[in-house]
Amino acid sequence: AQSVAQPEDQVNVAEGNPLTVKCTYSVSGNPYPFWYVQYPNRGLQFLLKYITGDNLVKGSYGFEAEFNKSQTSFHLKKPSALVSDSALYFCAVRGPRAGNMLTFGGGTRLMVKP
Amino acid sequence: GAGVSQSPSNKVTEKGKDVELRCDPISGHTALYWYRQSLGQGLEFLIYFQGNSAPDKSGLPSDRFSAERTGGSVSTLTIQRTQQEDSAVYLCASSLSTGGGDSNQPQHFGDGTRLSIL
Numbered sequence: 001a002q003s004v005a006q007p008e009d010q011v012n013v014a015e016g017n018p019l020t021v022k023c024t025y026s027v028s029g030n031p032y033p034f035w036y037v038q039y040p041n042r043g044l045q046f047l048l049k050y051i052t053g054d055n056l057v058k059g060s061y062g063f064e065a066e067f068n069k070s071q072t073s074f075h076l077k078k079p080s081a082l083v084s085d086s087a088l089y090f091c092a093v094r095g096p097r098a099g100n101m102l103t104f105g106g107g108t109r110l111m112v113k114p
Numbered sequence: 115g116a117g118v119s120q121s122p123s124n125k126v127t128e129k130g131k132d133v134e135l136r137c138d139p140i141s142g143h144t145a146l147y148w149y150r151q152s153l154g155q156g157l158e159f160l161i162y163f164q165g166n167s168a169p170d171k172s173g174l175p176s177d178r179f180s181a182e183r184t185g186g187s188v189s190t191l192t193i194q195r196t197q198q199e200d201s202a203v204y205l206c207a208s209s210l211s212t213g214g215g216d217s218n219q220p221q222h223f224g225d226g227t228r229l230s231i232l
Contacts, residue, residue: 100219
């Protein structure tokens with residue numbers, strides 16, 4: 001069975017500093033990882049997805065993700081954090097079954113302090 | 115609107131009652147998914163619809179849960195004889211396609227229905 005791990009429940013960073021939110025996964029076949037963000041009382045908002053051949057994927061709001069095939073990781077990064085980036089971040093991979101339903105990690109709460 | 119619309123946004127009901135949750139996907143999206151988000155279990159897949167094909171019900175936790183999608187658009191998720199463990203946020207998502215070269219299409223989520231069973 002496939003799985004996604006987000007080893008940190010919470011990441012704290014000062015505004016203006018770089019941030020990293022970690023994600024590793026275990027899948028059969030080719031991985032197609034995604035990142036989503038969730039603000040309070042809202043649904044999940046798509047941030048970015050892995051594009052075959054790109055080890056550094058750029059997404060919305062200045063976020064990017066680093067794909068490492070050998071380490072089966074897809075860490076989310078941003079060079080300079082904003083207070084407004086504070087939210088819950090989910091890493092996900094699409095399923096091996098037809099339909100591509102997503103398997104999610106447990107989520108990481110990002111707190112950016114002024 | 116342009117996004118996935120879910121109703122109601124909040125639902126409080128007594129244990130043992132039936133509830134019906136509605137999802138209106140993005141126009142033109144052929145794939146529709148239901149997920150459940152709860153404190154103990156995180157985000158779990160429930161059921162998936164693609165066009166007029168038979169749905170994939172592999173994630174439904176019990177036979178008290180069912181869903182349908184009429185006319186390939188609006189979907190309703192029904193929970194019969196609700197239990198307290200059904201309390202969660204139920205999220206609906208839609209995407210353009212799920213196969214072939216479009217298989218990496220992102221899913222777009224609604225804001226969910228927060229279900230509370232008393």
